[in-house]
Amino acid sequence: MTALWLALLVSAVGSYLLKLAGVSLPESILNHPKVQRVAQLLPVAMLSALVAVELFDKGGRYAVDWRTLAGVAAGVVALLLRRGFLAVFLIAIAVTALLRLVT
Amino acid sequence: MEEPLPERAAIVKAAIGIGLYAMAFGASFGAISVGSGLTLAQTMVLSLVMFTGASQFAFVGVATAGGSPLAAVPASLLLGVRNAFYGVPLSEILHPRGLARFWTAHFVIDETTAMAVTQATPRAQRYAFWATGLILFLLWQLGSLSGALIGRAVNPSDVGLDAAAPAVFLALLWPALRRPEARWVALGGAAVALALVPLTPPGIPVVAAAAVALVFGLRPSGGNDEQAPDREPT
Missing domain, CATH: 1.20.5 (Single alpha-helices involved in coiled-coils or other helix-helix interfaces)
Structure with a gap:
């Protein structure tokens, strides 16, 4: 394996x-307020770390593909305009694909 | 015979809506997973057995980052910790006993919890949990499979799929960022991860970011802003 x-x-x-x-x-173990707070914040810290690493880490050194970055930035604009997950996803990949095609 | 449940149609309608959304989310997972180098079988085992979106994306992201795939174990498990906490309200609603615990547990995720806890009566709560869980499970598998098949047919970076993972993570993160505390934790998590990129093997920066949540969550001042789980699939 x-x-x-x-x-x-x-x-x-x-x-x-x-x-x-x-x-x-x-229930008593999981109902502790501090434990619940940590559990609530765990996905926040890790998802944010994943975004950073996906964008700026190329195998242990800093590098960025500006087309990917532009695509994700377009996704952020969609989020600010309160678009749903699907729109954000499609806009991010479409902008990146388009930039890659023309450059 | 039990009376028909008055909220039934509304619950099923909402569950199908969430399921369709999950199908699109699953399709993006399938495409990214296969595009990152996992096989179709590996992609489907993740969707069938892990069955919790954010952990699946994190697993693929970390396991294919170039280091040891074992670094993906803590990354995906730490993201799955929140599902354990959904067990508290859901146990009160569902009272799973004996063997029922084992199959009930598989469906304890963001969407089923959000749907169940927002219903008015215990019967509607149980119905909402199972309707959402079963519809979502089916559509998540269909989505993952079709996404994986599409991902095999195209070159992932040609269609911009390298932007999909960070965009998806941001979309998952977004609703939580309404809270100021969460914004600090998000910034801290990203900063810790980035600082460690040149220093540690791939995968470790993401796991280390969990420490930021630990420090913020355990600090003494302690806001007690409890909230229901978000409806967003994470």
């Missing part, structure tokens, strides 16, 4: 076990 498959199966089963823990553990 490759390392990728191993990582994938551990992550997938682990994600399920987290859900199972939620419906199985006594």
Whole structure:
């Protein structure tokens, strides 16, 4: 089995076990306000880190493809205009693809 | 015979709406996953077994970043921690006992929680959980599969798919940024990750960003702004 498959199966089963823990553990453990706050902020910190890394990390050194950046910036404009997920997604890839085509 | 549930039509309609949205989200996942180098089988195992969007995207992003794919394990699991917390309100609604726990747990995600907790009666809450969970599961798989097939047919960067992952992460993050505290955490997470890029193996910067949430969440001042889970699929 490759390392990728191993990582994938551990992550997938682990994600399920987290859900199972939620419906199985006594409520008192998960109801602690500080624990809940950390849980709420975890996706915020990590999604933001993922955006940064996807845009500016090329295998351990800083680099940026301005066409990708422009596409994501167009997606941000769509978010500011309160467009839904699908519009943001399509605008980001369309702008990037178009810029790549003409440059 | 039980009385027919008065909210039934409205719940099913809302669940189908969420499901269609999830299908598009799943299609983008499938395309990005295959475009990043995962096989069709690996993509579908993620959608079928992991079945929680943000963790799936994070897994693909970190596992294919060039370092050890094992770095994707903590990244995807830390993003899945919030699902455990959805178990608190959902256990009160569903009272899963014995074996039912095992299949109920699989459907504990953002959308089913949001749909269930916003219904007025316990019966409507249970119905909303299952209707949303089953419709969304089916459409998520269909979306992932069609996206993966499309992703195999085209060159991902030709169609701009390299912009899709960051755009999707931003869209997932967006609703949370209404809260000032969350904006600081987002900035901190990005700063920590970027600072570590040249110093650590790929994948580690994203995992390290979790420390920012830990520090902010545990600091003594403590706002107690509890909120219902967002409707956005994360």
